[in-house]
Amino acid sequence: MEVVERYNPYTGLRLVDGVPDSVPAAAALGLEPPRFCEHCGRRMIVQISPDGWWSKCSRHGVSDSTAGERR
Incomplete structure (x- = not known):
């Protein structure tokens, strides 16, 4: 089973x-x-x-501000 690490996109710290x-x-x-990538920090x-x-x-x-607006 692969462990997927996630990071805080505002601080760059690994989420635990x-x-x-x-x-x-x-x-x-x-x-x-x-300001930080959620996938790699x-x-x-x-x-x-x-x-x-x-x-x-x-x-x-690339990600952008419209990503959260799409439905």
Whole structure:
């Protein structure tokens, strides 16, 4: 069975089951884009514009602010 590690996209810290995870207040309000990749914890390139943001991990590609809006 493969263990999949996950990382906090705002702090880059590895998420551990049973351990509380902190999220910065600005991120909780949706005012801060993720700066770390959820898959590997690497720092990402982030571009912010008036209508949203995008972030790019060198290993896992691009995500953007519209991803949460799609249904």
